[in-house]
Amino acid sequence: MATFTQVPKEIEQLLDLRAPTTTRRDFLRTSGLFVVSVGAATVSGPFAAAVGAEVEGVQVTGPYPDPDFRQLDSWVVIHEDNTATFYVGKTDLGQGTGTAFRQLMSEELDIAYDQTTLVMGSTDVTPDQGGSGGSDAIQTDGWPMRRVSAEARRVLLEMASERFGVPVSQLNVSEAVISLKSDPSMSITYGELIGGRRFNVALTGDRVNDTTGIATVKPVQDHRIVGQSLNRYDVPAKVDGSLTWAVDVKLPAMVHARNVKPPLAGASVVSIDEASVRDLPGFIQVVHKGNYVAVVCEREEQAVNAARQLEVEWERPATAPFPSSENLFTYMRDATPTSGNDPDVIGDPEAALESAAQVIEADYDIPYQGHTSFAPAHALADPSDGCMTIYSNDMKSYGMRSGVAEFLGMPREQVRVVWMEGPQAYGRTAADDAGFEAAFLAKELGRPVRVQWMRDEETAWDTKGPAYAVTMRGGLDAQGRLVALDFNARAADYNHVGYNEVGTILIAQLMGTDTRQATPNAGRASRPFRMYSIPNERHASQVVGLPLVWETPLRTGNLRDPDGPQVTFAYESFIDELAVAANADPVDFRLGLIEASTEEDSGFKRARSVAVVKAAAEAYGWDTRPSPKPLASGAVLEGRGVAYSYRNQTVVAQIVDVEVNRETGHVWVKRIVCSHDCGLIVNPEGLRRTLEGGILHTLSRALHEEVQFDEEKVTSLNWASHPSLKHTDTPATIDIVMVNGDPNPDRPDLPPYGAGEAVCKPLLAAVANAIYDATGVRIRRVPFRDARVRAALETAGV
């Protein structure tokens, strides 16, 4: 079969870069061995022979060894037409990080942005930077990209120096053209110097993110491309329908699978009646091992139907897998923790509480919230030639490659993951269930198999952000000063998933004990940062588990800022309660706590926090008064709320206006002001949209999202039973204030601190604080759905 498959857009663009007279074959032939391997990423097994014939003498099928991150050629390729392709081990989840990488690398290489392309996240052609996660794309992984691009520029200048017989100091470089300072008509392009050939320059660094050459990166004052609001390169193909997503890849002989999940959590297969589907059109096979069951058919709709009709007898588990979501927080507070570290203590909080003039205490509850990706998990696996190629939107494609190799007992070199665009994940694909399932089924059938979950399956069985039950205590002295604070949290986070390790993947768990790790992952119970200077403060946290540890629909994973919204909801709501108790303005109260110390860290976080909180107040037009407002008449009550937090060195403050309908309990957040300082900004408008998205995602978590379950199964199954933010919930105004002021504007190295997740922290509390300001009623349980708010108002007589 000599048909080319549909290829990743980045690679299509790369191929399209060639002049029309240059055939793909010529391109592959003249671009060096490394670029040929890019060609390999565009084809799967059945086509390998065709490409092999086209590109003589080059092995384009597996195995797929890791690109060597200590070779410059693994990162930067210059083509004869004076364009460049960058290769990075990251994935863009929709925040435009790909565009930002190109800006950073073009800047250091000194080449026009439009002359570059980028390939991301495919394990056989891009150095393993771990894929995406933790808002570290620019903050951490951008550094080796900048350094290797600077190194490529240095090497090119050395080559030009030799060519012209002058020292590098007598050369200018601009937009990939090097010229003599003394005679600008004497020039040579990067393409003329090295186009289509390898640099063969070794880099150093123990780990990929330490990778460096000899060159140093530019001082930020010299940036010309970084700091520009360039349009994202991926947007046009996303609005004209031309992009090939991971869901779109089709291979000859490909078949479709759908899973049959246990109807009750923890149920076991007793028997499967294959006869119930054997005569259905297109039926190929029922595959099952342990409690994993899937049906494979020729066509997609046939697989959907067959999976629905397959008759499976399941045995109910002997004990209840979990309490109901209604009883979850009682269960969590009563449970024996699976782990808990020593508390972090400053001063003597118990003594300070004992002698405080006023002590207040409050419990805050945050439920499980799902990743609930817009489209369900999906992947296509091709088992051709004894290898396994997985076309996937997995944000952590490198982890999946290793995990699948272990799962299938294949050498890593025979497995590759081709990363392609997909629906938002925000942590979901750290356990890329569909990728493992597709690979397993493809190996079983010896044919390419495409797996896609159904909506109810995804909503019920995806990974969840952990539930938190937090108890806060605080003491004020007679002057209303905060003298003691106690944070005590429990997180339902036992056996938290990781990085596509086999034991964290649902198919491996369902298959039985031999594919599980011996010990569940410990999980994590987070604590607040020391945002404020409080003389006596204690932070304690413990992990608790639910009865069903494996094969559970309540697997916990990293959901966009994994514990931040939960912890900050409790902490910043309680700070607001303390401000109320002190009869203080909530902005003044916070600034007082930040400014109570003059200690600074290397990132000037305290000074930047003061600047960020003040910037939010100024942009909002804040007038000083304590909460709540005097209760207004009429159905709609208006209020305002503030919260502040940081993540690493990224500082954020948010102020929201709400309208609360006291008759229906409906909350509309009509205005959001967000001030934000993440250090160096690569693309301001790209950052603005990332922040807007993160803020509204968290607004959805504040107003709507909760995974509900009874004592047998998850009952949140779709967008009706697990509602999400809608157009009508959108604020009328979102004001983003990018503070991003370096306390020392003369220093050359203002670092980027990472953005995207920090804005998720304060919003739950800001909204709760605004509801209190409007109504005088404190909501301590997320989400603030109409019925909950209405009930709270009713109880309070509002």
Added chain:
Amino acid sequence: MSSVTLNVNGTSHTVDVDPATPLLYILRNDLGLKGPRFGCGLGQCGACTVIVDGVATRSCVTQVSRAQGEITTLEGLATDGTLHPLQAAWIEEQVPQCGFCQNGQIMTAKALLDRNPNPTDDEIRLGMNGALCRCMTYYRVQAAIKRVAADSAASNSVTVEEVV
């Protein structure tokens, strides 16, 4: 299996399938279109939206045998290589994050503006309410629609002046 003829983006296609098959699978798997996508299969999210005879239609819950009209998909909005004003506004406004839902956003907006070229803010919010986005790009989607509506109003006012 039976023979079904579909008119999609101005071209006629005949496929031999179970007539109860959701239109979405035919568009994607038989016709190779990439605009309409699977999100829920329940008609709740809008990812699969196509326009059938001017009506925004959820192709995941529409049987192929009942899709007997002029079907337009995202790929069919551009004319002679020129993007539809909504698509151009989407780029100007840099609307998408991941972009997976944007088919539903754009096709729903197209049907909305065809029905009501100059909607109020509330009409936009209500008219778009069934198109979900899990990256929550709603604020930018609404801005892009307002941009197109304003441009359309401006060009209409020019026409009025010319008439005068």
